[in-house]
Amino acid sequence: MARDRIAAALAAGLWTLPESGPIGLFRPRSDTDLSALPGDRLRAFVTWAPDAAGLAARGIAMAEPDAAGFAAAAVFATRARVETLGLIAAALARCRPGGAVLIDGRRGDGIDGLWRACRAALGGSDSVTLGHGRAFALDRPETLPDLVAQWATEAAPRRVAGGWLTRAGLFSADGPDPGSALLGDRLHAPLGARVADLAAGWGYLAARALAADPGIERLDLIEADANAVACARENVTDPRARFHWADATAWQGAGGYDSVLMNPPFHDGRAADPALGRAFIARAAQLLRPGGRLWLVANRQLPYEPALDAGFARHEILTAAHGFKVIRAEGPRAGPPRRGGRSRLDRPAAPARRRP
Numbered sequence: 001m002a003r004d005r006i007a008a009a010l011a012a013g014l015w016t017l018p019e020s021g022p023i024g025l026f027r028p029r030s031d032t033d034l035s036a037l038p039g040d041r042l043r044a045f046v047t048w049a050p051d052a053a054g055l056a057a058r059g060i061a062m063a064e065p066d067a068a069g070f071a072a073a074a075v076f077a078t079r080a081r082v083e084t085l086g087l088i089a090a091a092l093a094r095c096r097p098g099g100a101v102l103i104d105g106r107r108g109d110g111i112d113g114l115w116r117a118c119r120a121a122l123g124g125s126d127s128v129t130l131g132h133g134r135a136f137a138l139d140r141p142e143t144l145p146d147l148v149a150q151w152a153t154e155a156a157p158r159r160v161a162g163g164w165l166t167r168a169g170l171f172s173a174d175g176p177d178p179g180s181a182l183l184g185d186r187l188h189a190p191l192g193a194r195v196a197d198l199a200a201g202w203g204y205l206a207a208r209a210l211a212a213d214p215g216i217e218r219l220d221l222i223e224a225d226a227n228a229v230a231c232a233r234e235n236v237t238d239p240r241a242r243f244h245w246a247d248a249t250a251w252q253g254a255g256g257y258d259s260v261l262m263n264p265p266f267h268d269g270r271a272a273d274p275a276l277g278r279a280f281i282a283r284a285a286q287l288l289r290p291g292g293r294l295w296l297v298a299n300r301q302l303p304y305e306p307a308l309d310a311g312f313a314r315h316e317i318l319t320a321a322h323g324f325k326v327i328r329a330e331g332p333r334a335g336p337p338r339r340g341g342r343s344r345l346d347r348p349a350a351p352a353r354r355r356p
């Protein structure tokens, strides 16, 4: 549908592209249809690892992190308003004066409110509405208004209670998640020499594990969101930590871990999707050494027990409080491929979109 709105915005003259020059794309998804645009001029800013892989496979070039001077730009709204306003501020700042920035999004992701905010800050803009979404364009003024600088500031990484660095759009951006804190309280030595934190977010659980066990020699943090990884690098300065921007369900680490920690994602877009957590549990069983253990926290009502039964010989609830359950599972049963040549782990669920 984004394609139709892009095409309609171009056809209506709402968004004009100069004859030449690079076009910056801010947060296109792997499945965003960009066929209305000149592919060889596109440069994408992407933070979600599966999106980066999907766009690269389609031949879309990634932008250098500090690339600027774009002839035009397009922003694809995320579900987090502050984050999207930060992307709009970045797109405006990185466009040449006079260049036009298209903003495209779905009604359910708050595009109408963004349109109103942009009109108030930068003046009137017509829009096209199609397929439960809206697209509108802003001309980059010579001087950006103070409000746009404020959007950039509000979306930038910031310290929250406890000194943690987080930013808008990340899971538990205002401080540690109560479920993760519950699991953190249960972590104790010995976790083993090699530990993995699957879907590590901005690093809270990894930091708790490293503090709990001086015997850890190496802890791998695996996380799909590059912004979360960047924050984790600041929050977890212990030299035993290693950071990996990757889809955990397809993570090809060495395996053989003594412990895997996780507060797995439980949303795919808008809907709660236990299949995601189940894919993470299966991946943990595969990554652990035979005597290794999984440490998991989840919302109490999430039905992970069948996946734990399938992946592990034993599991027990260590704590249940405040709507969460902390589970420890032992005896991983990664097992050989089933008949037909594929193990259950060869078919991970589709990765979650940004939200946990």
Ligand SMILES: C[S@@+](CC[C@H](N)C(=O)[O-])C[C@H]1O[C@@H](n2cnc3c(N)ncnc32)[C@H](O)[C@@H]1O
Residues within 6 Å of the ligand: 171, 172, 177, 180, 198, 199, 200, 201, 202, 203, 204, 205, 222, 223, 224, 225, 228, 246, 247, 248, 249, 262, 263, 264, 265, 266, 351, 352, 353, 354, 355, 356
């Ligand atoms: C519930 S949060 C937990 C974050 C962190 N461990 C904590 O306790 O605060 C889940 C995390 O999973 C990440 N995520 C979702 N799908 C992923 C995937 N396929 N691979 C890696 N990380 C993923 C999200 O970006 C989010 O940071």
